Amino acid sequence: MTVQGWMLILVFTLILVALAKPMGLWLFAIYEGRRTPLHTVLGPVERGFYKLAGVDPNAEQGWRRYALHMLAFQIATFAFTYFILRFQDLLPLNPRGLAGQSPDLAFNTAVSFVANTNWQSYSGETLSILSNMLGLAIHNFLSAATGIAIAFALFRGFARRQANGIGNFWADMTRVTLYVLLPICVVYATYLIASGVPQTFMTSVDATTLEGAKQTILMGPVASQEAIKMLGTNGGGFFNVNSAHPFENPSALTNFFQMLSILVIGVGLTYTFGKAVGNTRQGWAILAAMLTLFVAGTAVTYWQEAAGNPMLHQLGLAGGSMEGKEVRFGIAASALFSVVTTAASCGAVNAMHDSLTPLGGLIPLFNMQLGEVVIGGVGAGIYGFLLFAILAVFVAGLMVGRTPEYVGKKIESREVKLAVLAIAVLPLMILGCTALASVLPAGLAGPLNKGPHGFSEILYAFTSATANNGSAFAGLTANTPFYNGLLGVAMWIGRFFIIVPVLAIAGSLAAKKVHPESAGSFPTTGLLWIGLLVGIILVLGGLTFLPSLALGPIADHLAMIHGQLF
Structure with a gap:
C-alpha cells in the first residue's frame, strides 16, 4: 500500500460527496416536474x-x-x-x-x-x-x-x-x-x-x-x-x-471520471430523497451509511491486493498482486474500480475480478449480495436501501415499544412484509441457483478452476446476475444453454420481483397520513441511526451469505496462506 493509493481513494470519496448536492438538486427538479x-x-x-x-x-x-x-x-x-x-x-x-x-x-x-x-x-x-x-x-x-x-x-x-x-x-x-x-x-x-x-x-x-x-x-x-x-x-x-x-x-x-460517473447519480438520489421528504438530513444520513460500507470495503480490497500472494512471495516475486490488472492503472485504481462497480450495479471492470486475491474478490461479491445498496445502481441503490431502512425502523420500534415510523409515515405490517419479500429475492435466487449449478453436470462443466475458487466462480455468476451487476469471475464458461437460461431467469427475477414490491410499498405509504415527529419517535438522522442501518445490512447479509462465502473465497484464502493449490 502506498500514500498515493490512499490519497486516490480519499480524493475520490471527497469529490463524490461534493457532487451529491448539485446532482441531487437537479434530480429533485426533474422529480417535481419543474422547468429547467x-x-x-x-x-x-x-x-x-x-x-x-x-x-x-x-x-x-x-x-x-x-x-x-x-x-x-x-x-x-x-x-x-x-x-x-x-x-x-x-x-x-x-x-x-x-x-x-x-x-x-x-x-x-x-x-x-x-x-x-x-x-x-x-x-x-x-x-x-x-x-x-x-x-x-x-x-x-x-x-x-x-x-x-x-x-x-x-x-x-x-x-x-x-x-x-x-x-x-x-x-x-x-x-x-x-x-x-x-x-x-x-x-x-x-x-x-x-x-x-x-x-x-x-x-x-x-x-x-x-x-x-x-x-x-x-x-x-x-x-x-x-x-x-x-x-x-x-x-x-x-x-x-x-x-x-x-x-x-x-x-x-478517464478511469477516474468513469468511476465518478458510475456513482454520481446514486449519491445524488440520496439528497433528492431528503428534499422530497422535506428533511435533507435524512438523505445525508443514508449517504453516510452507504459511504461507511463503501470506504470499509475499499480499504479491505486495496489492503489485500497490495499485500499480494504469499505463494508468489516464496518464489521471489515480491510486491502486490498485479495479475489481471492494467499497468496503466496499478493496484490502487484497480482495487477502487472493483469496489465502485460492485457497490453500484454497474459491472464494468478495468481488471479481471477472477484474478483478485481471495479476500479482495470477496468484497465485490459481498457488495452485490447486500443488494448493491452500498451506493447502488441508478435508482435501484436508493430504493433497495430504503427497504433496509424500513426493516431498521421496525427493529427500532420493537426496541422502544411503539409503532415504527420513518420520515413521518407509520411503518406497519404490510410495508414490513413487502420489504422482507423484496429482500428475500436475492438469497433465494443466488443460493438456489448456485446450489443447482454446483451439483448438476451442466453446471459443473462451467468453472475453469476446481475447489473453492471454482465454487466462487459459480457463486459470483449468480450473485452478479440476480443483483443485476454483470461483472464476472471470468473463469466460468457461461455461454451454454444451461447458464444462459438460468442466468437469464435470475436476472429477470432479481430486477422485477424487487421492483413490484417496492411499488406496492410506495402505494401503501402514499395513502397514509404524515405524523409529525414526537418525543417518542426514534431519530433517523443521527449516528445511532446510521449505525443501526449499517448493522442491519451487515447482519442480514452476513447471516444469509456467510456459509457460501466460507465455502468459496474464505476457504480459497485459507488454502492460499497455507500453500495449497487446486
Whole structure:
C-alpha cells in the first residue's frame, strides 16, 4: 500500500460527496416536474413524445397501474432486442457479416440489458454496429431511466399525504431520459472522444507493429455507448475486456471520471430523497451509511491486493498482486474500480475480478449480495436501501415499544412484509441457483478452476446476475444453454420481483397520513441511526451469505496462506 493509493481513494470519496448536492438538486427538479434551462430546447421534444404516444403526463397512476405499464414496456423492449440479436446477420450496419446469436444467448443478452445487468456471455466484438447501437445502447438509457423512475415513485410514497397516485411512469421515464441521462452523456461522450475513445462507423483499422507485422484493431461507435454504460450503471463493454481496453478507458484520468460517473447519480438520489421528504438530513444520513460500507470495503480490497500472494512471495516475486490488472492503472485504481462497480450495479471492470486475491474478490461479491445498496445502481441503490431502512425502523420500534415510523409515515405490517419479500429475492435466487449449478453436470462443466475458487466462480455468476451487476469471475464458461437460461431467469427475477414490491410499498405509504415527529419517535438522522442501518445490512447479509462465502473465497484464502493449490 502506498500514500498515493490512499490519497486516490480519499480524493475520490471527497469529490463524490461534493457532487451529491448539485446532482441531487437537479434530480429533485426533474422529480417535481419543474422547468429547467434545458426545457427551452428539449421541452418541445417532451411534449411531442406525449402527443405522439397519447400520454397525459399529469395523469396520476396508482401503484398497480404504474407497475403494469412498467412491466409491459420491459416485455416489449425485451422482444425488440431479442429480434435484433437473433437476426443481426440479416439486418443492416453489419459490415463484418457477423452471425446472429443463438436462441439461448439472445434470450440471455436481451434479458440482461432490459434488467440493467448487461451480463455478457459473448465477446463484445461479436455484435454488429446496429446490435450495439439499437439493440443494446438504447437499453442503457431505458433501464437506467426505469430505475430512477421507480425511485421517484417510492419517494412520492414517503412524501405524499393520503394520495392515491405515485406519479406517471411515462412522464418519469421521459423526463429522466431527456433532462438527466441524454445531456450528461452528450458532454461525457465528447470528453471521451477528446481523450481518445473512438466514435465511428469504421469497423477496424490496420496497424503495423514494431516488429513489422500487420494487426487489425476493431473500432466502432464506442464513446456514445461508453458514456451511458457508466452513467447508467449498465456496464456492458463494447470490447470483451471492457474498461481495461484502451479504446474504452484510455488513461488514468478517464478511469477516474468513469468511476465518478458510475456513482454520481446514486449519491445524488440520496439528497433528492431528503428534499422530497422535506428533511435533507435524512438523505445525508443514508449517504453516510452507504459511504461507511463503501470506504470499509475499499480499504479491505486495496489492503489485500497490495499485500499480494504469499505463494508468489516464496518464489521471489515480491510486491502486490498485479495479475489481471492494467499497468496503466496499478493496484490502487484497480482495487477502487472493483469496489465502485460492485457497490453500484454497474459491472464494468478495468481488471479481471477472477484474478483478485481471495479476500479482495470477496468484497465485490459481498457488495452485490447486500443488494448493491452500498451506493447502488441508478435508482435501484436508493430504493433497495430504503427497504433496509424500513426493516431498521421496525427493529427500532420493537426496541422502544411503539409503532415504527420513518420520515413521518407509520411503518406497519404490510410495508414490513413487502420489504422482507423484496429482500428475500436475492438469497433465494443466488443460493438456489448456485446450489443447482454446483451439483448438476451442466453446471459443473462451467468453472475453469476446481475447489473453492471454482465454487466462487459459480457463486459470483449468480450473485452478479440476480443483483443485476454483470461483472464476472471470468473463469466460468457461461455461454451454454444451461447458464444462459438460468442466468437469464435470475436476472429477470432479481430486477422485477424487487421492483413490484417496492411499488406496492410506495402505494401503501402514499395513502397514509404524515405524523409529525414526537418525543417518542426514534431519530433517523443521527449516528445511532446510521449505525443501526449499517448493522442491519451487515447482519442480514452476513447471516444469509456467510456459509457460501466460507465455502468459496474464505476457504480459497485459507488454502492460499497455507500453500495449497487446486
